[in-house]
Amino acid sequence: MRSFKGRDILSLKDFEREEFFYMFEVAKSLEHYARDRHNGDLLKDKTMVTAFYQPSTRTRLAHEAAMHRLGGHVTGFADAKMTRAGDWYQESIKDTVHMLEYYGDVIVMRHFQQGAPAEAARWASIPVVNAGDGWGEHPTQVLTDLYTIWKEIGHIDGLTFLCIGDMRMRTMHSISYALTQFDVEVIYVSPPDMSLTEEFKAELDERNLVYEEAEHVADVIHRADVIYMEPVVQPDYTKARQEATEDRGLTPDNYKITRQLLAEKAKGSAIILHSLPRMDELPPDVDFTRHARYWQEAFNGVALRMGMLALILGAID
Numbered sequence: 001m002r003s004f005k006g007r008d009i010l011s012l013k014d015f016e017r018e019e020f021f022y023m024f025e026v027a028k029s030l031e032h033y034a035r036d037r038h039n040g041d042l043l044k045d046k047t048m049v050t051a052f053y054q055p056s057t058r059t060r061l062a063h064e065a066a067m068h069r070l071g072g073h074v075t076g077f078a079d080a081k082m083t084r085a086g087d088w089y090q091e092s093i094k095d096t097v098h099m100l101e102y103y104g105d106v107i108v109m110r111h112f113q114q115g116a117p118a119e120a121a122r123w124a125s126i127p128v129v130n131a132g133d134g135w136g137e138h139p140t141q142v143l144t145d146l147y148t149i150w151k152e153i154g155h156i157d158g159l160t161f162l163c164i165g166d167m168r169m170r171t172m173h174s175i176s177y178a179l180t181q182f183d184v185e186v187i188y189v190s191p192p193d194m195s196l197t198e199e200f201k202a203e204l205d206e207r208n209l210v211y212e213e214a215e216h217v218a219d220v221i222h223r224a225d226v227i228y229m230e231p232v233v234q235p236d237y238t239k240a241r242q243e244a245t246e247d248r249g250l251t252p253d254n255y256k257i258t259r260q261l262l263a264e265k266a267k268g269s270a271i272i273l274h275s276l277p278r279m280d281e282l283p284p285d286v287d288f289t290r291h292a293r294y295w296q297e298a299f300n301g302v303a304l305r306m307g308m309l310a311l312i313l314g315a316i317d
């Protein structure tokens, strides 16, 4: 297996099967820091720089919490408007990264432009982690999702995934790439104007993913072991920020998971993952069903990032 030390985490396209499991094992071994709410010193000599050009609650704070739990240090920005990249100068990624690389040992970047973290990695002499780039990818979210499945179900091979939502979404790209490394079936359900592109389907075909597309969740939910959700009512991820409008629209039934649907048609053992934030596609009363696992994902997100940061910063080989 390749070493993680010094590696950029930009995409799950190039992740190998055993690398997923190794990262999960390392995350599990560090999880006690988060569970017992105490901090260690594994990364006491390391600093993480966050560069968030787009809003975030979970991704930025989970990375920061992971760093703090391992005794590391954190600096960076959560609002590019207050930097020279977001004001009159519109400073380039290249020039910005040439600064940031002297302020820490790893850069965690979210950007509204697809490929921006990869561009940063071209110029940075330290590892760059993609924390979500436009419609591109969101590798650390999907590593967290798969870590949650691995912990909750015990395996990934043999499962049927029902992926519901906007297939332009970066999580949908990362999970699809990741699942090509496992013996799984995937059913995609999305509005026609948000469906898998022909180009992306060709990539999945090349990578031998077994998948199909369906029109309505009610027709296929009985087959699902993992229900993987994203909103279909959501902002434009190619923009730095979008304010809420009064009428954001409602999710059609085809793309919603309700308590009633779960009770009538889902496997009793099916679990629901959602990267959050949610709209009306996942009503809050589903939280109280045995299917919900998205709050466990929040906890697992810290553990997974502890494991990933310890590996790429070379604290664990």
Ligand code: CP
Pocket: 055, 056, 057, 058, 059, 060, 132, 141, 275, 276, 277
């Ligand atoms: N899941 C996720 O990416 O959430 P944030 O946008 O809050 O980081």
